[in-house]
Amino acid sequence: IVVAVGAFDLQPDDVHLVTFCVTELNDREEKDIHFPIIYGIAVNVKTGEIFPATFPEKGPDEALRSAHVLTGATLTNIYDAKMEQLHIGPYFWRPFPHVDFWLEQDDKQILQNLSTSPLAEPPHFVSHIRSTLTFLKEHPFPSRSLFPDRKPRIYKKNEEGLWEQVCSDKI
Numbered sequence: 001i002v003v004a005v006g007a008f009d010l011q012p013d014d015v016h017l018v019t020f021c022v023t024e025l026n027d028r029e030e031k032d033i034h035f036p037i038i039y040g041i042a043v044n045v046k047t048g049e050i051f052p053a054t055f056p057e058k059g060p061d062e063a064l065r066s067a068h069v070l071t072g073a074t075l076t077n078i079y080d081a082k083m084e085q086l087h088i089g090p091y092f093w094r095p096f097p098h099v100d101f102w103l104e105q106d107d108k109q110i111l112q113n114l115s116t117s118p119l120a121e122p123p124h125f126v127s128h129i130r131s132t133l134t135f136l137k138e139h140p141f142p143s144r145s146l147f148p149d150r151k152p153r154i155y156k157k158n159e160e161g162l163w164e165q166v167c168s169d170k171i
Helices: 002-009 062-070 099-104 107-114 125-138
Strands: 028-030 033-035 041-043 050-052 085-088 153-157 163-166
Touching (some): 099 125, 107 125
Antiparallel strands (some): 028 033
16 A cells, blocks of 8 residues: 555656545455455546456566566556556566575465465465566576666557557657
């Protein structure tokens, strides 16, 4: 929640948060284990309607963005609303400690050790972590393999609504 609210400070537009509600009402219990009722929300910025949302489309460079966070980076806003573009990176990290060890672990070990709330994670959590660890193994030095020019990867939606990488020379 802190990251989401902090994103308001980074906006060039004057944003006024009228209502902010944090509650225990988004909680359900199964066998003494607490789970969120709603994992995500969306807001229709034209009407102000707030509704439960799922995000099956994760956008471009999901493994890269996840690797950035798993290596200890803070969440950042990658969307440039004025340009209607995603600016991803450049990101830099050191080789992830014991990546081979973690990739050898069973699902239970990954869930118990790499989650902040192992009992409440969605079903895809472990596979997502495994793919992120694999990405980190393949790119131990992103400054060489992913960002040799130290420029972000830039994406814009095409006419079909799909993200396409924009050639950095045109920017």
